[in-house]
Amino acid sequence: MATVTAAINHLLASGRFKEALAVVKGLRNGAVYGVKIRAPHALVMTFLFREGSFFDKIRSIAMMTYQHSRNLATFVFTYKLLTALMKWLESQKKQYHSFIAAFIGGYLVFGQNNPVNKQINMYLLSRILFGMVNLGVKKNVIKKPKTDVFPWFAALVWGIVLWQFEYHREVLQPSLQSSMTYLYDDSNVWHNLRDFLIYNK
Known part of the structure; x- marks a missing residue:
């Protein structure tokens, strides 16, 4: 051996x-x-x-x-x-x-088309969009912004996703729907101190 x-x-x-x-x-x-x-x-x-x-x-x-x-x-x-x-x-x-x-x-x-592959492909899509913008700046196809545009990017992403969740949630991934339901819908429901602070519902 x-x-x-x-x-x-x-x-x-x-x-x-x-x-x-x-x-x-x-x-x-x-x-x-x-x-x-x-x-x-x-x-x-x-x-x-x-x-x-x-x-x-x-x-x-x-x-x-x-x-x-x-x-x-x-x-x-x-x-x-x-x-x-x-x-x-x-x-x-x-x-x-x-x-x-x-x-x-x-x-x-x-x-x-399955949940694992969807999640991986969605993860990569967000990264390559960022990468393509950075590549555009690097190759001088896009002018480098004079100020930080990240706050506007964040505002646009969160504005769109909450609008989709509130009015067209069926188009979102099931895992994202679950997370957002917990954060935004379940926080509207309580009956007493126990399910207000200790448990969700």
Whole structure:
């Protein structure tokens, strides 16, 4: 066993097969990161907002964590494999390789319409919108504002989301609906000091 471990360590330290080994390490990192991100989030959200028995909640947490971890691992594996193949075919790395590989991986892995994928895609959408604005400023396509526009951004985001919640809440994600119901609807309901201060309702 020690000989096998030494041989593997020697291979890893040698730098040979770096692209192929990076694909395998990407699979591993995707799986681990998926668990780290999803398990705590699912635990908190499930026990705060989901109905059902204790074992139903644990099963739901395990399923969401597995799905997030598997999807992220599969995507990283697919992305790194495709970019490595395109680099090998063209003898050099090109910018469009990233887009094509991620486009294919996104369609295959995150294209299935389910709650976990919806949440991940929505999370990324907000980040890339921010990124595109910053890229526009960096490339001088957008003029850099002379004052901080973040307060106006915050005002617009919160104005739109509360208007949607109050008048068109069915268009919002179920998890966001649950959070906002707790904050804005449930705070209108009480019967005595107990459900006013100690319990929600």
